[in-house]
Amino acid sequence: MVHAKTIILAALLLAGTATGLRAQKVERPVVEASLSADSVLIGDRFRLNVRITKDRMETIGFPTFDNGRLSASGEIEIVAESDVDTLETQGRKVTVAKEYTLAAFDEGDYRMGRFPVLYLDKNIVDTLWSKDSMRILVRTLAVDTVKQTIHDIKPPMAAPVRFGEFGGYLLWSLLAVAALVPLVLVLYRRYRNRTGKRRRDAPDEPxxxxxxxxxxxxxxxxxxxxxxxxxxxxxxxxxxxxxxxxxxxxxxxxxxxxxxxxxxxxxxxxxxxxxxxxxxxxxxxxxxxxxxxxxxxxxxxxxxxxxxxxxxxKETERERPAAPEAEPVPMEEGKR
Incomplete structure (x- = not known):
């Protein structure tokens, strides 16, 4: 009788140990994902918060989304994302978090599903999903066309041209002309004097x-x-x-x-x-x-x-017309 009780007690202990080992073996990281709002207006920013509780020896990886859009719904754009941050540590348990800033530019009811996380543990490679499915409602402002009339876009208004807008340019242009005129006159007089002197010194040859x-x-x-x-x-x-x-x-x-x-x-x-x-x-x-x-x-x-x-x-002296008398050349100022 005593022997039978001993066998039953040993069997219960073994069963409890196996159950604890099985429970310890199947325990995996817990993924939690939530949105900061249930509904937003078109273009408004909202946040997606992801928390993962895991063993410090376990390795997890956040997904990479193509073209900056969530894979579950291509209309939800990722505006920004934070680095992975450690929130809490209790013994072997560690809680990490990551935040995504999202925006939507089309009206609709978007069912984003559950958030995926890559799980690595020794030879195990798996995908873990958040507990709850996410959903966001994107709304627009209602326009009452009965009370409010929709008008065409107004053309640009014609603003009068004021003197102050170009007065500065005009003033500087006049100053530049006034400074260049004396220089041009001096250069022209020198050129005319040199040309006249050269013509007087070297008359045209036959x-x-x-x-x-x-x-x-x-x-x-x-x-x-x-x-x-x-x-x-x-x-x-x-x-x-x-x-x-x-x-x-x-x-x-x-x-x-x-x-x-x-x-x-x-x-x-x-x-x-x-x-x-x-x-x-x-x-x-x-x-x-x-x-x-x-x-x-x-x-x-x-x-x-x-x-x-x-x-x-060639022309003879009798055929050649008489050269006109040279006009007196005025002397330059300052020379007598």
């Missing part, structure tokens, strides 16, 4: 003198000797066109070779210089447009013909 000087400079450059026949003939014809334009008042730079020869005949030009001009222009056209490569003697003849053409057609 066109044949200019042409001869340019031909001699071209001859010294030795262009055709270095294979630049096209440039050589282009410069000769340009010099002669400018000379003919000044000598006979013909717009030679704008005319073709044939047009220049026709115009030269109308001036009573002698046959010999006319033949020289024709040979030079036609040879230059062959070089420039037909890729003709003249011989060395032909290149020298082009320069010689151009030189004597100018000499044979």
């Amino acid at each position: 066109p044949h003198v200019t042409a001869i000087r340019q031909l001699e400079k071209l001859h010294d450059q030795k262009l055709w000797q270095s294979g630049k026949q096209k440039l050589y003939y282009t410069r000769i014809t340009d010099i002669l066109r400018e000379y003919i334009g000044e000598r006979y008042r013909i717009n030679a730079p704008e005319l073709t070779s044939r047009e220049i020869l026709d115009a030269a005949q109308g001036t009573g030009m002698a046959e010999r210089p006319m033949k020289r001009l024709q040979d030079i222009l036609f040879t230059a056209d062959y070089v420039k447009f037909a890729k003709h490569i003249p011989a060395a003697e032909e290149n020298e003849n082009a320069y010689t013909d151009a030189y004597y053409f100018v000499e044979e057609t």
Whole structure:
């Protein structure tokens, strides 16, 4: 009899121990989630408070929401979230908390469900959920269209332009102009005096003198000797066109070779210089447009013909009009 009681007592002790171990084994963190309000207006901020009570050896993790929105309802936006904070410690038990600041911009009744938390314990990976489901009602202000008339948006009002708005800019502009006018006058007077002096010291030379000087400079450059026949003939014809334009008042730079020869005949030009001009222009056209490569003697003849053409057609003293008498130049102030 005593033996039987001993067996029953041992069985009860074992059962109690197993029950305690089973209870200790299945005990997990407790998740609590609550909203700071049941209903809010569109755009108002409200808070989601999450508290977790767990063993200090257990590891939990808060979820990460995509695009700053709660996964349970895409219309609820996360405006801000706090760091995880420890609220209370009792022995092995620890209570941590985290706060989310939320907002909604569409009217509706949003059922957000239960809040999820990741749970890690040795080889166990699981998701824990809050006890209660969350719900928030987002409302708008009621508008009585019977008593209140909805009007269109008013256009911007036209404000009059006041002098004070641009008076400062106008004043500074006038001061800047007043400071620049004397400087401009001084620079203009210096430029005019230098230009007038240069014109008095170096009167315009006759066109044949200019042409001869340019031909001699071209001859010294030795262009055709270095294979630049096209440039050589282009410069000769340009010099002669400018000379003919000044000598006979013909717009030679704008005319073709044939047009220049026709115009030269109308001036009573002698046959010999006319033949020289024709040979030079036609040879230059062959070089420039037909890729003709003249011989060395032909290149020298082009320069010689151009030189004597100018000499044979230059103005004589009887043909040249008398130069007007130079006007007296006023002396600058301070000089006597």
